[in-house]
Amino acid sequence: MAALINVPAKAKRGDVIEIRTLTSHIMETGFRHTAAGDVVPRDIITSFTCRYNGAEIFRADLFPAIAANPYLSFFTVAKESGKFEFEWIGDNGYSSTASASITVE
Amino acid sequence: MIFWRAIAAATLFATAPALLAGEIPPDARRSGYAFMGPDTRAMQDDDTTNPGMLFVLDGEALWGKKTGSANKACADCHGDARSSMKGVAAHYPAFDKASGRPVTLDQRVNLCRANHQQATPLPYESRDLLALSAFVAHQSRGVAITAADDPELKPFIEQGRDLFMQREGQLNLACTNCHDDNFDKRLAGAPITQGQPTGYPLYRLEWQTLGSLERRLRSCMSGVRAQAYDYGSPELVALELYLMSRARGLPMETPAVRP
Numbered sequence: 034m035a036a037l038i039n040v041p042a043k044a045k046r047g048d049v050i051e052i053r054t055l056t057s058h059i060m061e062t063g064f065r066h067t068a069a070g071d072v073v074p075r076d077i078i079t080s081f082t083c084r085y086n087g088a089e090i091f092r093a094d095l096f097p098a099i100a101a102n103p104y105l106s107f108f109t110v111a112k113e114s115g116k117f118e119f120e121w122i123g124d125n126g127y128s129s130t131a132s133a134s135i136t137v138e
Numbered sequence: 139m140i141f142w143r144a145i146a147a148a149t150l151f152a153t154a155p156a157l158l159a160g161e162i163p164p165d166a167r168r169s170g171y172a173f174m175g176p177d178t179r180a181m182q183d184d185d186t187t188n189p190g191m192l193f194v195l196d197g198e199a200l201w202g203k204k205t206g207s208a209n210k211a212c213a214d215c216h217g218d219a220r221s222s223m224k225g226v227a228a229h230y231p232a233f234d235k236a237s238g239r240p241v242t243l244d245q246r247v248n249l250c251r252a253n254h255q256q257a258t259p260l261p262y263e264s265r266d267l268l269a270l271s272a273f274v275a276h277q278s279r280g281v282a283i284t285a286a287d288d289p290e291l292k293p294f295i296e297q298g299r300d301l302f303m304q305r306e307g308q309l310n311l312a313c314t315n316c317h318d319d320n321f322d323k324r325l326a327g328a329p330i331t332q333g334q335p336t337g338y339p340l341y342r343l344e345w346q347t348l349g350s351l352e353r354r355l356r357s358c359m360s361g362v363r364a365q366a367y368d369y370g371s372p373e374l375v376a377l378e379l380y381l382m383s384r385a386r387g388l389p390m391e392t393p394a395v396r397p
Contacts, residue, residue, distance in 0.1 A: 035193075037187075060346075104189070
């Protein structure tokens with residue numbers, strides 16, 4: 034699924050940087066019904082993690098009340114050049130990944 | 139005395155169409171963006187927070203994907219959308235010579251699929267159709283709307299204008315009653331806009347997804363307790379055409395974000 038990641042391309046060592054992520058997902062709550070009365074089964078992202086050069090720096094659990102196409106932003110300290118890896122895991126075996134690199138001077 | 143009355147009556151008659159229509163002069167036209175709060179504006183302005191951009195990305199992938207029994211992609215005929223599709227959405231709905239009617243961008247995508255790709259049409263409001271339309275319309279972002287220039291469209295613009303002015307539904311309201319006469323006021327908590335279709339298909343936070351102008355028109359119709367026209371019906375296309383002619387000169391914003 035499509036994801037939009039915003040990580041600064043360059044940063045100074047020790048800078049606090051903001052990371053913003055937006056991913057495609059319907060986030061179906063499991064509380065809604067069709068016109069025929071059947072429950073629409075729950076289909077949400079349940080977990081998000083971000084790794085910075087392999088080390089986990091941010092994790093979030095997601096719940097049915099979170100809107101479709103979840104947007105998450107968080108901060109970290111730019112320590113070294115490398116790669117941010119993002120992973121979204123959800124119902125029905127859903128899994129999606131994205132990555133972004135940063136140059137730290 | 140009678141003579142003066144006749145003059146007064148004649149003046150009134152001459153100005154009456156403009157007064158009754160309550161149409162918005164070009165320099166007073168404002169996009170729905172101008173009616174939004176700062177948070178929603180910020181969400182639209184930043185391409186990494188605008189959820190509509192997710193659909194544009196999907197559309198970009200579909201643009202290059204071969205489909206149908208002709209095994210052709212959009213890009214095989216149209217090339218790079220960045221140049222070939224720039225400004226295209228700003229003059230839709232456009233006149234289709236084959237059917238003798240105006241067609242919307244969604245319908246044009248499906249006509250291309252049927253005629254050139256030999257593929258099945260995508261259903262209205264399906265993710266793929268919205269994504270393709272959003273990708274194409276996104277190439278016109280910042281381009282001024284110039285729809286309805288084609289002289290052959292004139293009767294259809296007239297039809298759309300009549301529909302816009304016609305009261306309907308159990309609440310007996312016409313589009314014009316809110317969007318020409320009462321914009322800048324509020325309906326419950328929400329601002330009433332001028333109804334300028336500058337950013338379609340757009341991401342509505344209420345819908346939690348991207349939606350077409352036809353979906354928006356249909357929800358206004360159920361709002362006044364009227365029977366909404368079907369997707370792709372000539373009435374909705376005519377309304378869409380009139381709205382685009384009414385928004386002439388405003389820049390395209392696709393994909394816009396609206397509350």
